[in-house]
Amino acid sequence: MENNSILLEKIEQCRNEMIILSSDHELTSEIVIESSKKLDDLLNTYQY
Numbered sequence: 001m002e003n004n005s006i007l008l009e010k011i012e013q014c015r016n017e018m019i020i021l022s023s024d025h026e027l028t029s030e031i032v033i034e035s036s037k038k039l040d041d042l043l044n045t046y047q048y
Contacts, residue, residue, distance in 0.1 A: 007046050014039045 018035040025032050 007042065011039065011042045011046060014042055
């Protein structure tokens with residue numbers, strides 16, 4: 001299991017990436033949705 005601080009860094013990086021992507025693309029675009037799924041996975045990992 002990953003160190004929580006490393007996981008939190010990954011979550012923050014992914015969140016920032018999704019924000020940038022959503023400013024350049026529609027929220028329903030595939031690239032934004034994929035980024036959102038990645039963030040969801042990271043958050044689920046952190047929660048458990």
